[in-house]
Amino acid sequence: MEQRILNVDAGYEAMDQYWKESGTKHLLLVCGASLQHTPLDACFAALPKRLGIAVTRFSGFQPNPEYASVVEGVRVFQNRGCDAIAAAGGGSAIDVAKCIRLWCRADRRKNLLEQTDAFDAIPFLAVPTTAGSGSEATRFAAIYHQGKKLSIAHEGCRPSAVCFVPEALNTLPAYHRKAAMLDALCHGIESCWSLRATQESRAYARQAIQKIMESYEGYIQNQADGVTQTDCNAAMLQAAHLAGKAIDIAQTTAGHAMSYQLTRRYGVAHGHAVALCVAWLWPHLLEHTQRCTDSRSRAHLDCGLQDIAQAMGCPSARQAAERFRCILESLQLGVPSVGEAAIDDLVASVAPERLNNYPILLSSAELAKLYRDILHLRQTNATKGGSGNAADCQL
Numbered sequence: 001m002e003q004r005i006l007n008v009d010a011g012y013e014a015m016d017q018y019w020k021e022s023g024t025k026h027l028l029l030v031c032g033a034s035l036q037h038t039p040l041d042a043c044f045a046a047l048p049k050r051l052g053i054a055v056t057r058f059s060g061f062q063p064n065p066e067y068a069s070v071v072e073g074v075r076v077f078q079n080r081g082c083d084a085i086a087a088a089g090g091g092s093a094i095d096v097a098k099c100i101r102l103w104c105r106a107d108r109r110k111n112l113l114e115q116t117d118a119f120d121a122i123p124f125l126a127v128p129t130t131a132g133s134g135s136e137a138t139r140f141a142a143i144y145h146q147g148k149k150l151s152i153a154h155e156g157c158r159p160s161a162v163c164f165v166p167e168a169l170n171t172l173p174a175y176h177r178k179a180a181m182l183d184a185l186c187h188g189i190e191s192c193w194s195l196r197a198t199q200e201s202r203a204y205a206r207q208a209i210q211k212i213m214e215s216y217e218g219y220i221q222n223q224a225d226g227v228t229q230t231d232c233n234a235a236m237l238q239a240a241h242l243a244g245k246a247i248d249i250a251q252t253t254a255g256h257a258m259s260y261q262l263t264r265r266y267g268v269a270h271g272h273a274v275a276l277c278v279a280w281l282w283p284h285l286l287e288h289t290q291r292c293t294d295s296r297s298r299a300h301l302d303c304g305l306q307d308i309a310q311a312m313g314c315p316s317a318r319q320a321a322e323r324f325r326c327i328l329e330s331l332q333l334g335v336p337s338v339g340e341a342a343i344d345d346l347v348a349s350v351a352p353e354r355l356n357n358y359p360i361l362l363s364s365a366e367l368a369k370l371y372r373d374i375l376h377l378r379q380t381n382a383t384k385g386g387s388g389n390a391a392d393c394q395l
């Protein structure tokens, strides 16, 4: 079913209309603690008075949410007799809400992962309060179980409606703002070179990248000449949503595959970790396009790389890669302090199936070299046995 985009206004009439039309009586609101700093908090708090809809809040999850949090969310949903879900937050809140919706009728005493057939298309509204993951546009949810990342892919995960509230981004911390913007930009880039890229996904990606290039400086500074903070936020929300639509079709590639353990082990924010990986993967890919595994020929890959360059306003793919690195450096996010001893574990942690969409095959030796470049470890240190195993993140 087509996802509805609700245009928010000062009184949230479009959102109220959605709840009324769907016959919602008891809403499970999946949200992080940061919701209280946004105008959305009052909007949801007044729902019982305004529309007679009961609201149960669920915030029992952490960034990079665990399977156990989803089970707890399903328990709350079922015990409180909820009949609809709203997610107001960043990628983690939306991912948890997606999973609760997928399993809201499941038997939580059994393994939820084996019960996707129990899906019930209850009303599900997503209100992203960060501009990056584009999670509100996709059928994917990421959760962690027993130390491993699980990617849940199901149409039931896709919110039935999305509402953009630019003012909800006003209080985002600077690091979060930068990392989320990089996540959206990398979704656009990776979806263009993905083996699953289609004309449709590349069209979404080009629009997303172009919009990010036009608006990221004002968005990062939280101000821009002649443009309001709300306009900057609105542009980035739209860009992240378009990039989300692109990865919903093309899916992510090696940049994301290599990033997950940098986030998991060293606390590097997701978008920051992905950007560190993409900054080194990109020139490496340009050096080895002749190894392209795309059955539609190398021309298809070249076309995708050219699409990125054009959307970034660069005359060549090489200059686009360089421009990306300059943007990343200008944000001054730093690199986690990780020793040579961690390299083998990092390489081993990259799930081979997650590299499948990448247009060239990466050997273990290449992954190790890329991680050393990403982490600024000199190759000579590797041959000497490394510089220790410090794993504290200096961001």
Ligand SMILES: [Fe+2]
Binding pocket: 133, 183, 187, 256, 270, 274
């Ligand atoms: Fe991402």
